[in-house]
Amino acid sequence: MARATRTPYLLIAPALIAMLGFLVYPMASVVYYSLQHYNVTKPWDNGFAGLDNFRTLLFEDPLFWQSLGFSVKWVAVEVTLQLLFGLALALIVNETFVGRALSRALVFSPWAVSGVLTTGIWVLLYNPTTGVSRYLADLGLMEYGAAPLADPDTVFSAAVVAELWRGVPFFAILLLADLQSAAKELYEAASVDGASRVRRFFHITLPHLKDAIILSTLLRCVWEFNNVDLLYTLTGGGPAHATTTLPLYVASKAAQAHDFGYGSALTTAAFLILTFFSIAYLRLSKFGAKA
Amino acid sequence: MRPLLALATAALLGLGLTACGSGSSPSAAGGETTITFWDDNGGPARTPVWQHIIGEFQKANPKIKVKYVGIPIAQAQQKYDTAIAGGGLPDVGGVSTAMLANLVAQKALEPLDDRIAKSALNGKINRQVLTTVKATVPDGKTYMMPMSTNMGVFWYRTDWFKEAGIAAPKTWSEFFTAIEKLTDKSKNRYGFTIRGGAGSIAQMMEVLYGQSGITEIFDPAGKATINDPRNVAALEKLAGLYKKVTPEADVTNDYVKMVAQFDGGNIAIMQHNLGSYNDHAKTLGEDKVAAMAVPRSDSGTQSILSNPVSGIGVFAAGERKDAAFKFAEFAASKAMNSHWAEKTGVLPANTEVDGERWIKDAQHVAEASRVLNDPATKVVQMPYYLPEFNAITKTEMEPLFQKVLLGQMPAKTFLDQFSAKLTEAQAKYRQRNG
Structure with a gap:
């Protein structure tokens, strides 16, 4: 009897140990360091900080608020545009037409390209020496030297386009998969009743996709909020902090300035913001509720 | 259920043992010593130069093997910091005065003054370069074997x-x-x-x-x-x-x-x-x-x-410091330092290299030497300390x-x-x- 009671615990023990080691410990470690002054280049100043780091980020660090504001803007614009374009593409490649298989492959292909390679491609495309603007200038269509990543007025749009190229297929794949399970009879019945294409979309397709949209947008919001690879390689957060997201700011404080205490406080703040956002989003969107 | 449990336990223990084994693999077996060298500026330009130096070193010291690890320059400081915090520092590695104060503050490097004083290189390292290296740290000790400087x-x-x-x-x-x-x-x-x-x-x-x-x-x-x-x-x-x-x-x-x-x-x-x-x-x-x-x-x-002085540091946590210093000393010797400076286009720290023909023939090195040796030139010392x-x-x-x-x-x-x-x-x- 005792053995029968122990067995389930033993069976889940490896998973539990892995979660403790790879999830709980790192998170607890970050929270611990957020309460410390910990800078490897200044060991003489290290020690317990209490809430000093949080006080600094809330009241004395305009860059925290600036990078948080930029992160929110980045997530809102990216996720909205990716969802709209992804939904449009999913609807198109869900139809029956000649060359559908090839179209689907082309639509999904950017998702198969690694993040670093994607940014490498876009860095070259935007580079005034090697990129598109150079060739357009050679043809006399524009002036030499246009550098969208160097101009604060264009850098945001340029980065958004690069990330869209990578992010749209994610929504297209997920939404197409869900579209495949939509009941054909509903569409047939609606057609018989004279419902237009638009009406069918809003009354059948969209309600059917609701949970997939909520889950994919939530995932994408978290991923875009934590996006480091594309912006770090493309702009480095610049020029002049114009594209610095909160994770990029964490990277510059912790990895470059070696201030791991303050970097941990920023990370803890980001974690709390994302947790609060995720709970609120799932509650407000009534995820999983029957339509 | 019991065989499954036994299998899982054995697999976990096996993994643990394997992990322990790889962590403590011997690097001095059969009289042979293996040291790890981190190149802080690894890449197509410098890696072949170090491979040449390592090859020559191993020929001259058949009982010491050098394991080369090339690190891109932009990540070098971060790699060292991570290794200091979490373990895994090499025996010897490329360092520059730009990162020296940071590494010394973390007590990562071994002072080399005594070893240099007893080595064949004593008195042959450019005095100005040595002064810069010592001025970078609060205790005025030499924490690296200088290889070159720049302008x-x-x-x-x-x-x-x-x-x-x-x-x-x-x-x-x-x-x-x-x-x-x-x-x-x-x-x-x-x-x-x-x-x-x-x-x-x-x-x-x-x-x-x-x-x-x-x-x-x-x-x-x-x-x-x-x-x-x-x-x-x-x-x-x-x-x-x-x-x-x-x-x-x-x-x-x-x-x-x-x-x-x-x-x-x-x-x-x-x-x-x-x-x-x-x-x-x-x-x-x-x-x-x-x-x-x-x-x-x-x-x-x-x-x-x-400009920062580049060189080689011997890490304090290393267990093979003698072999590590031997490698640093060899790399800074006349023949190797000359090869290094010529191929990477910098100013050698070993004064014996100053008379080499390539220095006079290379326009950029000759121009830099002219300015550095001009008594009227004022060198603004960057506060790397x-x-x-x-x-x-x-x-x-x-x-x-x-x-x-x-x-x-x-x-x-x-x-x-x-x-x-x-x-x-x-x-x-x-x-x-x-």
Whole structure:
């Protein structure tokens, strides 16, 4: 009897140990360091900080608020545009037409390209020496030297386009998969009743996709909020902090300035913001509720 | 269920044992010692040079094997910091004075004074280089075997200058005239390129102190001179060049982008140091590129910035320090140091190499030697000893310098902030070290 009671615990023990080691410990470690002054280049100043780091980020660090504001803007614009374009593409490649298989492959292909390679491609495309603007200038269509990543007025749009190229297929794949399970009879019945294409979309397709949209947008919001690879390689957060997201700011404080205490406080703040956002989003969107 | 449990337990234990085994693998077996060497500037240009040195070392010391690990220069400091915090430091590794204060503050490196005093290299290392290495740390000890030093130079297109009928500028006035003359935007040609991205601050400071002729970073009271009105005027002049005689992309220029523009044939003059010679020679051809020293101020002063000294550090946590030092000593010996300096285009630290033929034949090295050996040259010593220096220049000042270039911040405001940070760091340093 005792053995029968122990067995389930033993069976889940490896998973539990892995979660403790790879999830709980790192998170607890970050929270611990957020309460410390910990800078490897200044060991003489290290020690317990209490809430000093949080006080600094809330009241004395305009860059925290600036990078948080930029992160929110980045997530809102990216996720909205990716969802709209992804939904449009999913609807198109869900139809029956000649060359559908090839179209689907082309639509999904950017998702198969690694993040670093994607940014490498876009860095070259935007580079005034090697990129598109150079060739357009050679043809006399524009002036030499246009550098969208160097101009604060264009850098945001340029980065958004690069990330869209990578992010749209994610929504297209997920939404197409869900579209495949939509009941054909509903569409047939609606057609018989004279419902237009638009009406069918809003009354059948969209309600059917609701949970997939909520889950994919939530995932994408978290991923875009934590996006480091594309912006770090493309702009480095610049020029002049114009594209610095909160994770990029964490990277510059912790990895470059070696201030791991303050970097941990920023990370803890980001974690709390994302947790609060995720709970609120799932509650407000009534995820999983029957339509 | 029981066999399954037994299998899972055995697998977990097996994994644990395997992990333990690989962590403590012997590196001194059968009388043979293996040391790990981290190259802090690994890449196609330098890795083959180190592989040659390692090959020669292993021939001369058959019982010592060297495991080479190349680390891109941009990640070197971070890799060392991570290894110091989490373990896994090498026995020996490439270091520079730019990172020395940080590594010594973390007690990562072994002082080498006693070992150097007993070695064949005693008295053969350039005295100025040794002084710079010792001045970087508070206790004045030698924490690295110096390999080479560097000097900021301005690379220029000899064919463009010839075509325009002008000589390489010697003063800042001549420099500004030349870059204006060599700019032709309709042909995608620019007179100059500003490094506005990663690594911008040292190059900016070189232009400022070069123009102003100021020779100290701190005045006797410990106040930073970077916001001296002459430096403010110099920065206004530099920022005024942006987009006028330089490409728009300069505001985010790091080393790679800057070299791509120069070697891509769009730039007349590029500011960097001796280390980029091989890239230019390979792409443009040796006959189309040459180095000139930092121009003299209009008052006649030749001010140059001290450049980091590169070398090899022996790590304190290593268990094979004798073998590690032997490797460092071998790399700094005449033949190897000569090979290293010639192939990487820098100034050797071993004074025995000074008489080598290639030094006289290489235009850029000869130009650098001429300036460094000129008694009238003033070397502005960069405060690499301040532990905050990298954080101030890289994470705090680089984005603000971009604001100055973009016209979003006045030069004076930027330099006042820069000065306040340096002055505060210097005061703390003095307080700690007397």
